[in-house]
Amino acid sequence: MKKWLLTIVFGSALVLGACGGGDDGGTEEPADDGGDTDTEESAGDNGDGGGAVDTAAAEEAYEQSCASCHGADLSGGAGPDLQNVGSNYSAEEIADIIENGKGSMPAGLATGEDKDNIAAWLAEMQ
Structure with a gap:
């Protein structure tokens, strides 16, 4: 009986864990995009070989990886100010x-992809 109960509890935990997923970015992306072309901007002149910058993804990745040192507004803190970093470095150099x-x-x-998005986005900061 205990093995059966343990199997049910373990199976339920697996199913519920899989349902949680943690893939919140996929559900938010269409809401952020909403047909607005401002979320992707041309990045052809930043030295990364062309393409588009996914601004929303870049900002989210920046918040997770960089903002604690460089500030949420790019103004610096423990790390240097990045507000005009694109005037000093190309996207390739930033990457x-x-x-x-x-x-x-x-x-x-x-x-x-996070590194590339952040680099292309920061290269636009001039």
Whole structure:
């Protein structure tokens, strides 16, 4: 009887855990997009080979990975001010800094698509 009850409890936990998912970004994206073309901007001149910047995704990734040191408004704090970082660095250079770190900034705080979105978005800050 105990094995049967344990199996039911464990199975229920798996099912409920899978339903929670944590994929809140997928449900919010259409609401953020809403047909508004301001969420994606051209980034062809920032040295990343072209494409588009997903501004909403970049801002969300920045908040999670960078804002604690660089400030929610890019004004700096423990890290330097990033409000005009695009006038000093290309998207490729910013991506390299995010990937490898610089000064007291540790490497790899954002990776993959998040790193690329943040770099392209920050390169537009001029």
